[in-house]
Every structure is written in structure tokens, then in C-alpha cells.
Amino acid sequence: MNWPVDKKVLALCGGVGGAKLALGLTRVLSPHQLTIVVNTGDDFEHFGLPICPDLDTVTYTLAGVSNRELGWGRENDSWNCLDTLEQLGAETWFRLGDRDLAIHLARRAMTDGGDSLSDATSKICRKLGVDHPVSPMTDEAVRTRVYTDTGELSFQHYFVREQCQPVVRGFHFAGADEALPAPAFSRALEDAATAAIIICPSNPFVSIDPLLALAGIRARLKACAAPVLAVSPVIGISAIKGPTTKMMTELGMDLSSVGVFRHYGDLLDGFVIDTTDRSLVPEFPDPGRIHCCNTLMNSLEERVELAKECLNFALQWSPPKAYT
Amino acid sequence: MNWPVDKKVLALCGGVGGAKLALGLTRVLSPHQLTIVVNTGDDFEHFGLPICPDLDTVTYTLAGVSNRELGWGRENDSWNCLDTLEQLGAETWFRLGDRDLAIHLARRAMTDGGDSLSDATSKICRKLGVDHPVSPMTDEAVRTRVYTDTGELSFQHYFVREQCQPVVRGFHFAGADEALPAPAFSRALEDAATAAIIICPSNPFVSIDPLLALAGIRARLKACAAPVLAVSPVIGISAIKGPTTKMMTELGMDLSSVGVFRHYGDLLDGFVIDTTDRSLVPEFPDPGRIHCCNTLMNSLEERVELAKECLNFALQWSPPKAYT
Numbered sequence: 001m002n003w004p005v006d007k008k009v010l011a012l013c014g015g016v017g018g019a020k021l022a023l024g025l026t027r028v029l030s031p032h033q034l035t036i037v038v039n040t041g042d043d044f045e046h047f048g049l050p051i052c053p054d055l056d057t058v059t060y061t062l063a064g065v066s067n068r069e070l071g072w073g074r075e076n077d078s079w080n081c082l083d084t085l086e087q088l089g090a091e092t093w094f095r096l097g098d099r100d101l102a103i104h105l106a107r108r109a110m111t112d113g114g115d116s117l118s119d120a121t122s123k124i125c126r127k128l129g130v131d132h133p134v135s136p137m138t139d140e141a142v143r144t145r146v147y148t149d150t151g152e153l154s155f156q157h158y159f160v161r162e163q164c165q166p167v168v169r170g171f172h173f174a175g176a177d178e179a180l181p182a183p184a185f186s187r188a189l190e191d192a193a194t195a196a197i198i199i200c201p202s203n204p205f206v207s208i209d210p211l212l213a214l215a216g217i218r219a220r221l222k223a224c225a226a227p228v229l230a231v232s233p234v235i236g237i238s239a240i241k242g243p244t245t246k247m248m249t250e251l252g253m254d255l256s257s258v259g260v261f262r263h264y265g266d267l268l269d270g271f272v273i274d275t276t277d278r279s280l281v282p283e284f285p286d287p288g289r290i291h292c293c294n295t296l297m298n299s300l301e302e303r304v305e306l307a308k309e310c311l312n313f314a315l316q317w318s319p320p321k322a323y324t
Numbered sequence: 325m326n327w328p329v330d331k332k333v334l335a336l337c338g339g340v341g342g343a344k345l346a347l348g349l350t351r352v353l354s355p356h357q358l359t360i361v362v363n364t365g366d367d368f369e370h371f372g373l374p375i376c377p378d379l380d381t382v383t384y385t386l387a388g389v390s391n392r393e394l395g396w397g398r399e400n401d402s403w404n405c406l407d408t409l410e411q412l413g414a415e416t417w418f419r420l421g422d423r424d425l426a427i428h429l430a431r432r433a434m435t436d437g438g439d440s441l442s443d444a445t446s447k448i449c450r451k452l453g454v455d456h457p458v459s460p461m462t463d464e465a466v467r468t469r470v471y472t473d474t475g476e477l478s479f480q481h482y483f484v485r486e487q488c489q490p491v492v493r494g495f496h497f498a499g500a501d502e503a504l505p506a507p508a509f510s511r512a513l514e515d516a517a518t519a520a521i522i523i524c525p526s527n528p529f530v531s532i533d534p535l536l537a538l539a540g541i542r543a544r545l546k547a548c549a550a551p552v553l554a555v556s557p558v559i560g561i562s563a564i565k566g567p568t569t570k571m572m573t574e575l576g577m578d579l580s581s582v583g584v585f586r587h588y589g590d591l592l593d594g595f596v597i598d599t600t601d602r603s604l605v606p607e608f609p610d611p612g613r614i615h616c617c618n619t620l621m622n623s624l625e626e627r628v629e630l631a632k633e634c635l636n637f638a639l640q641w642s643p644p645k646a647y648t
Binding site: 047048049074077078080081082083084085087088089090091098099101102103105106108109112123124127128 | 427
């Protein structure tokens with residue numbers, strides 16, 4: 001890795017898949033070189049507590065306390081509160097572990113005390129030993145709404161309660177039009193040292209699109225001198241995790257990494273796909289912008305490797321795209 | 325026991341000590357014969373959740389799931405959330421067990437959904453198999469404030485965080501002047517079948533006085549045909565549980581059941597003291613209104629016995645006091 005010490009990276013991500021690459025990036029870049037901006041369109045209030053599923057997945061992953069078996073929540077958690085909620089006839093479709101609950105309670109106390117979501121996230125990260133800056137995409141409320149064949153649903157109702165069963169017709173990110181990006185997100189976009197913007201292999205529709213829907217973000221990404229690169233969450237015709245391919249099918253999209261690329265449109269300077277999809281390269285509008293490597297991230301080593309591949313790929317635009 | 329099947333009892337109580345007599349009463353009276361009204365001056369909001377310590381102690385006690393070792397919370401609880409809150413640097417002075425947390429979350433969901441505290445309490449009781457009606461003293465916010473040598477404190481800050489260490493100068497029940505009694509409390513006061521009002525052996529200052537401070541309650545208790553009886557929480561010069569005698573000393577009161585009686589003033593028609601305090605009877609303003617029996621309630625049998633003693637004592641005013 002020859003990544004220059006004075007160059008910075010902005011990573012955009014959602015939950016599980018994105019968190020894996022974010023973890024890889026933290027092993028290659030210093031806390032001063034990396035800003036991780038996380039989707040908050042999944043956020044909702046439950047039992048009066050602010051729940052931030054993607055932020056927490058990223059935080060837990062970087063802190064080394066994520067529940068790898070479940071793909072969400074904390075490792076070694078217990079379920080005594082949830083079992084009792086069931087006894088009390090309360091809603092239990094959103095599975096809150098006893099240890100996981102603490103982050104929501106602590107966040108509620110912090111925001112009640114006047115902290116922004118950015119502040120609260122920083123404090124929680126510090127307490128969990130996460131040195132690399134993690135930021136919500138915005139400190140304001142943006143809520144992903146899912147249009148389905150059976151009506152409009154809030155994201156967690158669609159995703160967790162209905163387990164993605166309803167057929168998707170589209171998405172809406174309520175509040176995104178007016179929501180300003182969080183301070184760390186804005187700073188990274190304006191920072192002349194930012195030399196790569198990496199869209200992690202997260203679900204394009206519900207993890208990345210909310211972030212791109214924030215006021216002015218698409219224009220600011222295009223105006224940024226740093227190349228915008230994305231890693232395909234689709235390998236072959238299956239997404240590594242989650243309902244990406246089901247959504248693509250229901251939305252009538254080309255079910256491959258080519259479909260993902262087209263979805264992002266002219267936002268991308270480069271696109272990273274899995275080696276097994278190498279035969280697809282001629283199908284991309286601009287095959288020169290495609291980089292093939294292993295994008296499966298089953299081990300920490302693979303996460304670090306993919307991070308290095310992305311950074312090396314970004315160096316192709318050095319000096320930055322605006323000056324090439 | 326000759327308690328008439330068509331006669332009802334209204335019990336007023338706080339937490340631990342009061343809950344024991346309330347439990348005894350439930351073993352002697354049917355759900356139609358008993359209304360248990362509980363202090364909510366201790367209530368507070370913590371991490372955005374409505375915490376009702378006395379209501380929950382009574383509910384857990386009647387449901388048979390109270391933590392008898394600690395004197396609060398649920399039996400067989402775990403502390404994984406609290407341990408994690410500590411890791412996250414959040415406040416942990418109020419010890420929330422994992423199972424105990426569920427009642428606060430469920431109550432928050434219910435009140436967010438439009439339920440009054442009375443509604444939520446009824447639903448929770450039903451789910452926990454508590455058949456006897458338990459009601460908060462009011463559905464409105466009344467908050468006990470403690471005037472101490474080191475300044476004014478909210479009740480839980482004084483009671484739990486400061487562990488009753490500051491010297492007490494007085495109490496204030498914020499909101500009580502305007503708070504209406506809860507529907508079940510009001511109904512019991514107006515019910516012609518109510519033939520005994522029993523003030524359980526709870527702390528007079530912080531468990532019973534908030535309840536008596538509600539708009540119009542003292543006048544309504546005096547106007548009620550049923551006798552108002554209290555069980556002394558003080559035996560000899562020590563209170564069974566909690567800081568009652570410390571408060572009495574700091575408030576310059578006579579440190580005995582006589583002091584408790586004087587505190588309630590002319591509200592009481594009868595007063596139940598422990599047999600070991602029999603020698604004090606001549607010191608009471610009206611010895612004829614004093615009943616001596618065992619008031620220690622270490623076993624369920626003793627709770628039931630004390631309940632029977634109170635009811636038999638109340639029968640002295642049958643026909644009711646207004647007609648004698």
C-alpha cells in the first residue's frame with residue numbers, strides 16, 4: 001500500500017456489508033485519514049428510544065463486539081428484557097438484546113442532554129475504543145419509507161417486522177430534502193486532502209440512496225476532486241447479505257453488478273466488482289472504470305485486502321480527477 | 325374473618341412495606357372488594373422511560389415476581405444492560421435490571437399509544453396475572469421534591485443516588501395541587517360500599533403524603549363514611565424498612581408510632597401499632613382509637629394476619645362512622 005499519509009478517505013456505508021469494508025479501511029488508514037459516514041434512514045424510535053441500526057452495526061463492528069452470528073446486535077448478548085416484554089404483551093418484532101439496549105438508552109440520555117446524534121455517536125465510539133471517526137449521515141431525522149404492493153411501510157416495519165416479504169415498488173427518504181449532512185460528512189466533502197470517496201458494498205436502495213438523497217450531496221460528490229468509487233454488493237446474481245437482489249428484481253433492474261452500476265449512474269468514477277464477474281466487464285458502459293478483485297469478505301484479512309484494492313484503485317485518479 | 329361480601333376496602337400504599345400489607349389484603353378480599361392505590365410521587369423519567377418505583381414494587385409483589393433480597397426490582401434479574409451502560413459512561417445510580425427494564429419500555433409504548441398511567445398499569449397487571457385492581461394515585465405528573473441541607477433534590481436523586489444521606493428539611497409534591505386522583509381512586513372514595521380505607525405501613529412523608537396532597541383528597545377522605553385506618557410503619561423507634569426514622573429525626577418529630585399518628589393528625593379514625601409498643605397506648609391523644617397486634621410481616625402468613633386484624637378493626641365502625 002502506497003496510500004499517501006497526507007491523503008484522506010471518506011467511506012459511505014450502511015450496515016453489515018459496508019461495516020466489513022469500513023473495518024478493513026480502519027486497519028490500513030489512521031483515524032486522521034478516514035471518515036466513516038453511515039446511513040441513518042433506517043433509524044426509528046422504539047419504546048421512546050432512538051434506534052440507529054446501521055450506526056450501531058458499524059460501531060460494534062469497529063469495536064470488535066458485533067454479533068457475527070446474527071449479523072446485528074452485540075456478541076454474547078442476553079434476551080431477558082425481550083422475554084419479559086413478550087410476557088407483558090409488548091411488541092417484540094424488533095429484537096433488542098439486553099446489552100444492545102444500553103446503547104439506545106445511553107444515546108437517549110445524551111440527546112436529551114443536548115447532544116446531536118454526531119456528538120452522541122462520537123462519545124459512544126470513544127467509550128467502546130473506536131478511534132476512527134464514525135458519523136451519522138445527518139443529525140436530522142431522515143426516515144426511509146418503503147412503497148410496497150400492500151401499502152407504504154416504515155423501513156423497520158418492512159425490513160424486520162415483515163421480513164422484506166412485501167413486493168417493493170419504490171422508496172422515499174422522508175426529510176432528506178431538507179436535512180443537512182452531519183458536520184463530519186460536510187467537512188470530509190470540503191477537505192482538499194480527501195483523495196477517495198468509497199461507497200461500501202451496502203444495499204444501494206436503502207443504505208446508500210438515503211445518504212445520496214441529502215440536500216445537495218449528489219452535486220457536492222460530483223464537485224469533489226476525489227474520485228467516487230463503489231464496491232458492488234452483488235456478486236453473480238446474489239447479494240452477499242440482505243435483500244438487495246430481491247429489491248432489484250422487484251424494481252425491474254438488471255440483476256447483476258451492472259445493474260448496481262447503472263443505478264448509481266454517472267455518480268461513479270470507478271466501480272469494483274468481484275473477480276468471478278470479470279466476464280461482465282464488457283457489458284459496463286465504460287469498462288475502463290471497472291476494477292476486478294476478490295470482494296467477498298469472510299475474514300478480516302479479506303476485508304483489509306479489499307480496502308487496499310480500493311485505495312490502490314483510487315490512486316489511478318492521483319492527481320485528483322479534476323486535474324487529470 | 326367476618327368481612328361482609330358486599331363491603332369494599334381502599335388501600336393506600338407506597339413501596340415495600342405497603343406492598344406487603346396489600347398482598348395480605350389480596351389473600352382475604354376478592355378483586356371486587358379491594359382497590360389498591362399507589363404513590364407515584366417517586367416516579368421519574370430516566371433514559372426517556374417512565375419509571376414508577378412504587379407501582380412496580382406493588383405489581384411485582386402481587387404477581388409474586390418481586391426481588392425479596394433487594395427489596396426492589398424483579399426476582400432472578402440480570403444486569404447486562406446496566407453493565408453495558410457503565411461501559412458507555414451512562415448514569416448507573418438507578419439500578420435497572422434487564423427484566424425490570426421491560427416494564428418501563430412497555431409502559432412507555434402504552435402511554436405513547438395514548439394510554440393513561442391507570443390504563444397501562446391495568447394492562448401490565450393483567451399480563452402478570454394480578455387480578456386485584458392496582459391504580460396509580462393520579463394519572464398526572466406529581467413529583468416529590470426533597471428540601472435538604474445541601475439544596476433541593478428530586479426524590480430519586482435523594483433516595484437512590486444520594487442514598488438518603490442529605491439531612492431532610494421538608495418535602496414538596498410538585499403538581500399535586502392541580503392533579504386529580506386517578507379514576508379508580510375517585511370511584512373508591514365515592515363508592516357507598518367502601519367500608520374501610522387502610523393506609524398501609526409505608527413512609528408517611530414520601531409514600532403517603534404525596535397521595536394526601538392531591539387536590540381535595542384530605543377533605544374527601546374525611547367526608548367518606550368509611551373509617552380511615554393507618555398501620556404504623558414504626559415499631560419501637562425503628563422503621564421496618566427505609567429511611568422513615570431518619571426523616572422523623574431530621575424533621576424534629578417524636579421518634580415512635582405516636583409521632584406517626586400525630587403526623588397524620590385528625591385524618592385517622594383508627595391506628596394500628598405493634599404489640600411491642602402497647603406501653604405507648606396511653607401517650608396517644610385518644611387511646612381508644614389504637615389497636616395493637618403483630619405488625620411485622622416477615623412471612624405471607626403474617627401479611628394475611630395483619631390484613632385480617634385491620635379489617636376486623638374496621639368493623640368497629642360498622643355501621644360506618646357517619647351513622648354511629
